[in-house]
Structure formats: structure tokens, C-alpha cells
Amino acid sequence: MTALVLDNVRVDHAAGTPWETCGLQNVNLQLEAGERVLVVGGNGSGKSTLASVMAGLILPTEGTCTLDGIPIEEQAAQVTLVIQHTRLQLMRPTVREELEDLADHTTVITPAVNRLGLNGLLHRRIDELSGGQQRRVGLAGALVRKTPLILLDEPMAGLDRESRHQLVHALEELPHDSIVVVVTHDLPASRPILHQGLRGRLLHIDNGRVRESVDR
């Protein structure tokens, strides 16, 4: 069973420079396969830093982050990260090429395309899409890759009510044995995600500390 473990993680941004700031401190977490985790907190609280640590993009200044006992930075193939500014991670010219590039030879992209309402956009250029549409393409990429660890950083940001609703339902298609972590400040819209996996967990972050963890 997959387990993501953060052991006494501390992150100092720009460590050892005059611009050093504390991003996370004393974070201890163990996330198990099938869990749906909502991470909520205010601006600058450390939500995105936590997602970056879980993705292996930021190495902890202290402590460790491991997936199945192996340092997370060595496991890029096991991780999907969809960031808020999704445009930065869509690297192919069209929607179809982007999704086909992410899929392996055994995967078909059609279910993900249908689920996220991208049928009419398949041949469109990425640059012609709105921010919300680009976000949906990024999420379709997560559905296509089906990695054991899926991290979504502010997936609701900039989406209208209908798109948010559509997105929450699309997340039901994610593999049930994957760990899905959703970083958000829109708790009411995201709350249904807690009921999608084997177990839901709600984490509050404030000043870089995970202050509260409420299990379903």
C-alpha cells in the first residue's frame, strides 16, 4: 500500500540568505493510499509550499518526505502535480497532443476528455484556451496519468460555479487507491472531495504549521 510520509519537515525559503523565511515547520503527516486530503489555509500560510514538498519540488531544510520509503524527489514518475497557473505545465501545442504526450501506450485519453468536457477543445491550441479551460486540461492530464500520488494546487481558483462543480465530480474518476491532495482556500466547494476516496482528511495550515487535522 502506498504511503506518503512527512517526518518533522521544516522548509526555510532562501535558507542562509538575508531573505530567509520559514515556509513550513514541524510537519508530521502520514497519508495512506486512497485518502482524499484537503489542505486549507489563508494566503501565505504554506499550502503551496506543502504541495511542492509533497511533489519533491522543494527539498525540506530539515526532515524527510518519502513515498513508500523512498525520497519523493526520486519518484517523479509516481507523482502528478497540477499547479494554479496551469499554463506553465502545458507544453504541447494542442489539447490532444498534450494529453497524448502524458498518456502511456496502454491509456486512452477519451474518458478523461469526456469527463472534463474537453471534446470540443481537442484540436484547439493551448494558447487559445481560457484560464479555466487550461485548468481542465491540466486535470485531464492527472486523470490520464493515474499516478499513486496526485496533488492539485488551487484547482478551483478562477473557475465559475458550474466549472467547480464539474471539476469536483471529475475527481471521482481518479484512481481510488491514489492519494489525492487538494490545496484550496475554497472549502465549501471542495468539501465533497473528502467523500470520494476511502478516507477523507482535512488539514488546516497556518503560519507553516499543520494545526488541525480532522478525520471524516
Next chain:
Amino acid sequence: MRNSLHILRYVEGDSVIHRMNPRAKVLALVLLLLVVSFDASWISVGLLWFLVIGGSMLARLPRQVAPRPPRILIVMMVATITLALLAGGEPYGLGGAILQTRLFAFTLGLLGLSLLVGWTTPTADLPVAAAWLLTPLRWLHVPVDDVVAGLALATRALPLVAEEFTTVISLSRFRPQRLTGPLSHGMDLAATATTATVRRGLEMGEAIEARGGTPTAKQIAHSPGVPDAWGMNELALLGAVAAIIALTLMT
């Protein structure tokens, strides 16, 4: 993300260098860049480094602000000097290598001086200094307002764009590369980064239009937040620069 760059980041302080009129600092930098570039002798390179190290000490900058040079840069510098060694030249067949070393020392010195200005000057003050410096070019029909607006935008956008480039490169590790190959992958990275930069520029342009358009160079040059006064410190700096220029021209 990893190995973040710190471009144009101000280091808080109340030293004589911090308090110095930003126009004087930028003027000194531009003069040195223009004059010393034509003939960088060992003496002028030495004086340039004296200015960088002395200025950093006066500004009480911690050693940790200095970026650690990437290994590839050091390897390339050593390789270039080694190749220049093969060219021979006086004295003792070391002429090429000495010339190349002097060029690197001069380039790094100018880079250090630019960083020193960036660390000791609030980012918002740099366009003010540039506007003041460029305003006389209006007599030569140079589109100063546009140039200054571009500089002001670039100053604000550079850290954001650098951060986005870092993000693009970091996120690329999650993508399979079996079909594309390294060359195509590199082109995808470059295209994505360029698109993101253009988009950022358009967003900033729209924001500026929404706030009534860009101010003129004259308005920027006399920003109320930046003192106009020139005192002994500014004169001392320009005196040191004049000495370096004179020595450069004489040697």
C-alpha cells in the same frame, strides 16, 4: 523551487550605500560599463573589484547574498582559459590565458557591481534613476518615455519571469520524455516559457492601461519617494568612478 535565483532583491539596511541617491549609483554603474569596457586593464579591473568589495563592506552585506556560481559556469571558464593557453602569446606563452582571465575578472566585476546596486537600492527606485539618466536623450529624439516604461516593466517583471522559468523547468520532470527526445523537450520548455512570459507581459500591460497608462519619463524621474539630494557620499562615489576611468584611459 530548487536553487531559486534572487534577482533584483533588496537587502534591508541603513548604510551609507543604502542611503545614497539611486541616480548616483546607476550613473556610476553606467559610466563604468561604458568606459571600462573599451579597455579593461588590470589596474581598472582591480579598482573595479575594490569598488565592489569596498561597497559591499560599507553596505554591510552578509556574505550569503552572493550567488553560488553554477558548476557548469566554472567548468566553462576553466575550459576557455585552457583553450586560450593553447594560443600562446607573450609573456612565456601565457598571453592568451592572461587576456582571457582578465576578461572574466572584468565581467564578473561588472556583474558584482550591478548586483551591489540591486541589493542596496529598492527595486522601485531603479526606474527612477534610469529615467533621470535617459531624459537628456530626448534631445536626440530617442523615445525616452517608451524606453523608461519598458525598463520599469522589465524591473518589475524580471523576478516573476525568473520564477516562472524555474517553475517550468521544475515541472518538466513530471513529463514522460520517451516520445519527444531531449531536443524536442528543450524546445517545448522554451516555447512554454516564452508563451508564459508574453502572457505575463500582456497582463501587466492591461493592468497599466486600466490604471490610466504609463507615466512619462519625467514623471518617473521625479518620483516623490526618491530623494533628489546629492551630498558628499554621491560625490565621493563619482570621484572614485572618475579615478577608475582616468586610470583606464591612461594605461
